[in-house]
Amino acid sequence: MSIPESESELILEIKYCLQNNIPYKMLGNGSNLLISDDGVDGFVINNKKACVDLFVHNDLLYCGSSVMMQQLINYCINNEFYAMEYLYSVPATVGGAVVQNAGRGKQYNKQISDYIVKVKVFDGEKIREIPKRKCRFGFRDSVFKENRDLVVLGVCFALPMQSEEIGVNAKKERMKLVRKYQDSGCANFGTVFSTANHHIMKLLRGVKIGNAGYSKKTPNWICNYGDAKAKDIVKLIKVSKLLHKFLFRSVKAEVETW
Ligand SMILES: Cc1cc2nc3c(=O)[nH]c(=O)nc-3n(C[C@H](O)[C@H](O)[C@H](O)COP(=O)(O)OP(=O)(O)OC[C@H]3O[C@@H](n4cnc5c(N)ncnc54)[C@H](O)[C@@H]3O)c2cc1C
Numbered sequence: 001m002s003i004p005e006s007e008s009e010l011i012l013e014i015k016y017c018l019q020n021n022i023p024y025k026m027l028g029n030g031s032n033l034l035i036s037d038d039g040v041d042g043f044v045i046n047n048k049k050a051c052v053d054l055f056v057h058n059d060l061l062y063c064g065s066s067v068m069m070q071q072l073i074n075y076c077i078n079n080e081f082y083a084m085e086y087l088y089s090v091p092a093t094v095g096g097a098v099v100q101n102a103g104r105g106k107q108y109n110k111q112i113s114d115y116i117v118k119v120k121v122f123d124g125e126k127i128r129e130i131p132k133r134k135c136r137f138g139f140r141d142s143v144f145k146e147n148r149d150l151v152v153l154g155v156c157f158a159l160p161m162q163s164e165e166i167g168v169n170a171k172k173e174r175m176k177l178v179r180k181y182q183d184s185g186c187a188n189f190g191t192v193f194s195t196a197n198h199h200i201m202k203l204l205r206g207v208k209i210g211n212a213g214y215s216k217k218t219p220n221w222i223c224n225y226g227d228a229k230a231k232d233i234v235k236l237i238k239v240s241k242l243l244h245k246f247l248f249r250s251v252k253a254e255v256e257t258w
Contacts, residue, residue, distance in 0.1 A: 001027070001044040007064075007153055010050035011122050014151060017043055018124055025258065026151055028096025029068065032189055034257045037230045041258075047095055051153050060117060061157045065095025069102075077167035081159040085170035086110055089178040090190075095152040099144040100254075101137045113137035119144075120154040127153065140194040140254055183215040186223030192237060193220055194254035200243050209235050230257075 004010040017024040023042035027033075051064030054075055061081060063072050069092050076083035086104045090097060094112075098119060103111030116137075118129045121144075130150075136143040144150050178184075193201070204214040212228035214236065215221040222233055237253065244251035 001046055003046045003048060004050040006049075007051050010045065010047065010151070010153075011127070013045055014122060014124065017045075026095070028065075028093035028099075029091055031091045032096065032100055032254070032256055034189060034230055034233055034255050036258060047093060051095070053154065059158065061159055062154055063094050063157065064154045065093060065098070065152045067094045068092070069094060069097055073167075073171065076159060077164055077171065080161055080164055080167075082115070082162040083159075083167045083171070084110075084112060084115075085167060085174050087112060088171050088174050089182065094155060098152050098155050099142055100140055101142050103140075106139060111137070111139075113142070115157045115159050117156045117158050119152060120156070121150045121152055123151075124149045129156075181218060183217040183221055183223060185217075186215070186225055188215070188221050188223050189255045191220050191254050192222055193240065193251050195250055195252040196220060196240070197244060197247070197249040197251070200240065200247065200249060204236075204240055204243075207236065207239070209233075209239075212236055 002013055004013055014024065025040065025042055025044050027044050027046045047066050049066055051066040053062060053064040054067055054072065055062055056079065061076070069087050069090050072094055073083045073085060073088050087097065087102060090102050092102060097112050101111050101113050113132065113135065116132050116135070118131050119135055120127065120129050134143065144152055201219045205219060206216045207214050210229055210232035211224065211226040212232040213223055213225060215223045222236055234257070241251055
């Protein structure tokens with residue numbers, strides 16, 4: 001694994017991989033990944049340091065893909081922009097959040113793409129900007145999930161103004177809600193399935209295989225209660241998929257398996 005220190009270093013590494021037919025994977029903060037017990041196939045490029053710009057220019061906010069969501073949100077609050085405070089609990093890089101179109105549950109219809117104007121990418125040959133309408137944002141979906149050749153370098157937002165006080169309070173409210181409903185007592189990768197049947201997921205609460213199990217507190221979450229193996233988590237996911245199939249319900253994994 002490498003950790004490029006700048007955007008140009010990141011691009012050089014990707015070019016090197018492409019020229020030498022070395023398969024590579026981009027790692028954000030790893031918060032949506034289930035990584036095999038046998039390790040990862042290919043070269044991993046960790047994007048935690050390369051793209052850290054964060055500034056306002058001509059009323060647009062530019063944020064590099066390595067910036068953590070919490071840093072972006074605090075910056076927005078301090079500069080009196082609407083800050084997408086509902087994403088404060090998401091332990092993601094902005095790049096990972098854009099790829100995943102991170103947001104709140106379906107019923108709230110709030111996602112990071114709401115105020116995106118354009119996304120800056122490296123497409124394997126050159127740096128270019130993709131306007132929002134071409135990013136094909138959907139529920140936990142984007143063109144960047146389909147097209148792995150597009151590496152997100154940064155994103156431009158057009159955010160409405162909002163007083164600092166409203167931002168601070170919204171962030172506090174969000175974290176209060178998270179403490180009440182989200183299982184903080186275990187390592188996890190957030191929601192397992194982006195589409196799933198509520199009743200089936202409720203039924204699975206507390207079901208364990210090895211040291212992994214569906215959270216008793218938060219439906220649709222899998223907890224690592226110690227040294228859980230990825231293969232046990234894969235089995236738990238399969239159990240749910242089988243139940244959905246058996247009961248003719250649709251299911252789609254949100255977590256990505258490497
Ligand atoms: C406690 C917890 C709470 C969570 N809450 C939420 C929530 O409320 N809402 C929500 O939507 N999700 C939530 N998640 C899931 C997760 O945080 C999001 O999916 C997040 O967007 C992943 O970002 P990441 O930086 O960790 O990306 P990673 O998990 O590292 O990567 C995810 C995917 O993005 C790709 N990728 C990462 N960076 C780039 C880049 N710069 N260019 C191209 N591809 C890239 C990776 O290759 C991978 O395919 C939660 C997870 C946890 C653990």
